[in-house]
Amino acid sequence: MKLLFPLALASVLSAVADPLPSWQETETKKAIVSFVENVTTPGSADYVDPAARIATFDNDGCLWSEQPIYFQAFYIFDRIKELAPRHPEWKEEEPFASVLKGEVEKALEGGEEALLKMAMATHAGLTDEEFRATVGKWLATARHPKTKRPYTEMVFQPMLELLAYLRANEFKTFIVSGGGIDFLRVFAEDVYGIPPQQVVGSSIKAGYEVRDGKPVIVKLPELDFIDDKEGKPVGIHQHIGRRPIFAAGNSDGDFQMLEWTTSGEGARFGLLVHHTDAEREWAYDRESHVGRLDRGLKEGPDRGWTIVSMKDDWNRVYPAAP
Template sequence: MPINTHLRRRSIAFISATFAMLFFTLAMASTTEPLPSWQDGKSKQAIIDFVSRVTNKDSVDFVAVNERIVTFDNDGTLWAEQPIYAQLLFAIERIHSLASQHPEWQTKPPFSLILKGDVKAAFSSSASAVNDIVMAANTGMSDLEYQTIVAAWIATAKHPVTQKPITSMVYQPMLELLEYFRANEFKTYIVSGGGIEFIRAWSSQVYGIPPEQVIGSVMAQELATEADKTIIKRLPTMAFYNNKENKVIAINNHIGRRPLAAFGNSDGDLPMLKYVSEGDGLRLAMLIHHTDANREWAYDAKSQIGQLDKGLQQAQSQGWLIVDMKQDWKRIYPSQ
């Protein structure tokens, strides 16, 4: 057999095998079950049905790509918020690191109590205690300096109960949900009561959500000059607290479109879910209900953090779905 003919046949065989493997890979991808950490049931099916209907060009519910917006609360919706919000944990640790620059804190509550390790007493020492701690920890520097500080903290921070990295306390089913929406050409936004710059420092790394798609509470700021360069200085006062009704205002100001879907876990998210569900066309609103005391925490109406009381009632009248973490999620965290 001529060498050229032999090589040609080998090349054809190789190309055929390559295409066969490619088609096999595509076939496997197309049949891969979406949301694998979700139990088969009402919640998972509702998500899949919603996405299928709004992305199908032949559906009466079809929505153009530029209008596919979905919003997520952060604490308690995308990652654990018990027994303390991550930003408060950051603030506490920051007070310790700044203590040498503030000798007056040794005798001045709530800082003196934080430094003694009595966080509960510190938070209840006065009506302004939490605000004083948050302001001292999160202001007084430029925005770039702050992002660097937060990024360094998030890289090593541990959860106070599990001692796992804070970044591993994210909910695996919600990570899959974020990816599922993005795979179907949705823009995924965080709409949180947490500080906007605090979340922006790590949202790309943890959630794949870029900083321009993070909406949060905003500190007052001013332009200043340092070393002949213009900086943005963070001032010790809140300019906008992004919670409850303010979430709707912020969505309108930042996005300029009413989202098609929204996910939250507390009464603070109710205005956002209501705003989304009242829009024209097919909508999806879901509440994450913390019901798993063994794998996470079980809490709702009586909780000081992530309180869900009115929402459990309102979901029924509004037709929202409630995700039961114990029943609907096969696992909670990526490591489980």
């Protein structure tokens, strides 16, 4: 019975209070509310059965910030520094050498491949439990270089409200991120209310073995899946097995996810968060080294996608400090 009261309470609250208080009263908010009412009102031509109310969200730049670099890259850099004494060869080997010298930009020059190399070197060999413990410890203590906040407090308050609003309307909310699936799972349930089985992300392979009588899952130094661009609809297919009716992203890495979602039959919603707020967050799009948004801005409006201007559509960005 534990589940009943929060659900009932959420329903009552949503009937009497604004479920999206951090969203300005703009066309954007109207479009979201109108879509949700349309697909959930029995008898509506666009009515969708609760089982098919699947909503997918990118994470970096969509649910939390991603500047000056992806937050998981900060974790990887900190792990490299921590593990360096056991890897004397890293002093000479790129991209590790640049990280150890504090030359972050140079370390990232190798792009995705360099980041993947560092992710595998720092993640592989750990059991799943060990990995989760290192991420948990890091999230509890690390601070963002600019805001000095814990990374988990750099999530977007309006998006937290949107997730809760969709769930109160019997949507299932999923993360579909280019970031590491197991990294995300450490905090997604507490921070976003999204359980581990509803997280889709990039992954390295894993193995199962019995060590001294104790079964463990071990992370292996082999790429399994990159959940970005064309990979996002594929990851959705493999993990969810059903086409979403709502998808939110913020970069061209999300283009195919929105394309896949909004080309299905019936009412569909595609949302792109446009980072337009240099004062409260960051302003970037076509020329950015992370979260580049170009094709989405060009083609999105003609495809019926809703472009959220952070500056104009949100009256607050981050949650109040606890």
